[in-house]
Amino acid sequence: MFQRQNRLLIELPDSPYADANAAAAVQELMGGKFGEMSTLNNYLYQSFNFRGKKKFKPFYDLVASITAEEMGHVELVAATINMVLTGTTKPGAPDSTPLQEGLNKRNSYFFIQTAQTALAGDSMGRPWAGDNVFNSGNLVLDLLHNFFLECGARTHKMRVYEMTDHPTARAMIGYLLVRGGVHVLAYAKALEMATGVDIKKLIPIPSLSNEQFEAARKYEAMGLGNKLYTFSPHDFKDVVWIWSGQNPQTGAKLEVIQGSPEGAPMPDLGELPEEFAPGISHEEFMEIAERLKKNAGL
Numbered sequence: 001m002f003q004r005q006n007r008l009l010i011e012l013p014d015s016p017y018a019d020a021n022a023a024a025a026v027q028e029l030m031g032g033k034f035g036e037m038s039t040l041n042n043y044l045y046q047s048f049n050f051r052g053k054k055k056f057k058p059f060y061d062l063v064a065s066i067t068a069e070e071m072g073h074v075e076l077v078a079a080t081i082n083m084v085l086t087g088t089t090k091p092g093a094p095d096s097t098p099l100q101e102g103l104n105k106r107n108s109y110f111f112i113q114t115a116q117t118a119l120a121g122d123s124m125g126r127p128w129a130g131d132n133v134f135n136s137g138n139l140v141l142d143l144l145h146n147f148f149l150e151c152g153a154r155t156h157k158m159r160v161y162e163m164t165d166h167p168t169a170r171a172m173i174g175y176l177l178v179r180g181g182v183h184v185l186a187y188a189k190a191l192e193m194a195t196g197v198d199i200k201k202l203i204p205i206p207s208l209s210n211e212q213f214e215a216a217r218k219y220e221a222m223g224l225g226n227k228l229y230t231f232s233p234h235d236f237k238d239v240v241w242i243w244s245g246q247n248p249q250t251g252a253k254l255e256v257i258q259g260s261p262e263g264a265p266m267p268d269l270g271e272l273p274e275e276f277a278p279g280i281s282h283e284e285f286m287e288i289a290e291r292l293k294k295n296a297g298l
Contacts, residue, residue: 002071005260005263007262007263007265008075008076008079008263008264008265008266008267009072009075009076009261009263009264010076010171010172010219010263010264011264011265012076012079012080012168012171012264012267013168013171014083014168015083015084015087015166015167015168017166018085018086018087018088019084019164019169020084020085020088020106020107020110020116021106022084022163022164022166022169023081023084023085023107024105024106024107024110024123025123025160025163025164026077026080026081026084026123026164026169026172026173027081027107027119027121027122027123027125028122028123028156028160029077029153029157029160029173029176030074030077030078030081030118030119030120030121030122030128031120031122031126031128032122032123032156033122033132033152034149034152034155034156035077035122035128035153035156036070036073036074036076036077036153036176037120037128038128038132038133038149038153039066039073039149039150039153040067040070040071040073040074041130041132041133042132042133042134042135042145042149043063043064043066043067043070043146044067044070045133045135046063046135046142046146047060047063047064047067049135050063051137056139057238058190058193058238058239058240058241059139059143059190059193059242061230061235061236061237061238061239062186062187062239062242062243063146064235064236065229065230065231065236065239066183066186068229068231068232068260069179069231073176073179076172076175076176077118077172077176078117078118079172079266079267080168080172081117081119082118082267083267084166084168084169085110085116085117086116086270088101088105088110088111089101089102089111089116089272089275090274091272091274092274098274099111099274106123107119107123107125108125109121109125115272115275116272116275117269134149139194140191140195143190143191143194146183147184147187147188147191150180150183150184151184151205154177154180154184154204154205154206155205155206157176157180158177158206158208158213161174161177161215170214170215171215173213173215173216174213174214174215174216174217174218174219175215175216175219175224177210177213177216178219178220178224178225179219179224179225181204181210181225182224182225182226182227182228184203184204184205185200185203185248186228187199188200188203189242189243189245190242193241200248203248203249204249210225223252223255225247225250225252226247226250226252226253226254226255227255227256228254228255228256228257229256229260229261230257230258230259231259231260232258232259233258237256237258239256243255243256244256
């Protein structure tokens with residue numbers, strides 16, 4: 001079972017300006033082949049379908065723990081897209097063409113489908129597809145695929161970082177570069193445990209330290225590149241059999257945290273009258289409030 005907390009993994013800086021094209025690029029980190037929806041669903045189905053959970057428990061615990069974190073990553077990318085889109089258009093009467101800004105942006109789905117919020121798709125508007133999930137049932141093959149997937153995800157994050165200097169987008173990408181680095185190393189160590197082959201010698205891929213990215217340095221300094229969270233108060237403790245020792249890039253001690261990060265308050269996405277979202281007038285809201293109070297016996 002999963003327990004949801006109404007918290008965001010990190011506090012994102014307020015978006016100082018709208019940039020719908022930057023948001024479109026960030027969509028690749030959401031629903032692209034190497035985006036967070038892919039990492040989430042790959043690990044989710046591998047954890048669902050894991051054979052020999054008791055016999056190979058440290059490996060199951062690893063995949064299960066990272067699965068839970070990836071859910072938070074999907075939410076974090078969505079929040080970033082929403083914040084970066086905010087302010088693209090202004091309220092107005094329908095005949096004033098209040099959504100005309102959408103004509104000149106890379107992704108018109110933002111303005112037509114989702115009222116200027118995140119899509120379950122990539123940077124070109126293609127919907128995320130289930131055939132992005134790889135789940136062979138073979139432990140070593142799945143771990144090897146996950147290592148490759150995380151390296152591909154890291155590459156795309158670095159490229160999107162270089163495409164936009166929007167501060168909200170960069171803060172999110174900097175954090176995910178650090179946390180993605182944890183997952184790369186975790187799967188490398190798991191493969192070493194399973195095969196005896198030192199996959200750690202291959203990293204980082206690409207061969208560029210997170211320290212080269214200004215927005216990542218803050219999270220590296222917080223030690224987030226060395227912590228692996230179980231996202232459970234009691235379960236998945238055997239991940240410590242894999243996540244232990246030193247970080248091969250920094251020499252820092254690796255640490256398993258039983259539970260979840262503290263997180264940050266969830267941003268409140270404002271109303272967008274020109275998109276009829278949420279489409280409730282003040283009068284209707286007052287009527288709803290009265291019905292809610294009556295239903296609660298107040």
